[in-house]
Amino acid sequence: MAHLDIHAKAEVGKSLAGFTLGEKLQSFLHFIDKTVDGNIEEWTVDLALDNTGVLLFEIPNNNGYIIYFSEPKLELGFTEKGTLCDISAGAGYKGDIFEGNIKIGSHIGDIDHALVLDDAEDIHYLADNEGKFIEGIYFVAGGLEVEEDPESIIEEVSVYNYNLIE
Incomplete structure (x- = not known):
């Protein structure tokens, strides 16, 4: 069963916040407070921003699922078959996100590794x-x-493996 751990260290391409890529949606259902069917209610930025608990959004046309946690700020992206392929964490997540005690709130320049900016999406x-x-x-x-x-302050980190998409 999936277990949230706000202090768990991020593992590149493997895990974040105590969750492991490849886990199945069923193991997360015990967290859910509210479900929104994207075929009925359109996704907007406010859907995630106004969330005060744990929200499951069913992406229209059976294209996957997103679970939004309000505290800590977490987003879990699942494939259409319910496989966890993307974990994003922001405010409230306390674990190391990179070697050298790098955490949410650290400076991007403190990462002791070469970085490249994707300026189309403003991510490093x-x-x-x-x-x-x-x-x-x-x-x-x-x-x-x-x-x-x-x-620049690190506001969010995402660990992903898009090879898990079926």
Whole structure:
């Protein structure tokens, strides 16, 4: 059964907040306070922002599911077959999100690893020696290159494995 742990360390491409990628939606149902059928009620930004508990949003046309936790701020993305493939954490999550005691609220420049900015989405990925994205984790911290604004605060982290999408 899925177990929330706000102090659990993030593992690139594997786990975050005590949840492990690949887990099935059924193991999360005990958390749910409210369900919204996306075929009936359209998704809006307010749906997540106004949530005060744990909300399950069924993406229209059987395209997957998203679970929104209000405290801590967590989003769990599931495939249409109910496989957890993306975990995002923000305010209220206390675990290390990268080596060196990096947490939500740390400066992006404190990450001791090469980063590359996807400026289309304003997210920072780990980069290899050639500057290519390393899959499995990204950070939301402003929209500038690390060199331009190393003091930018990490607001969110996402651990993912899109190979789990069937």
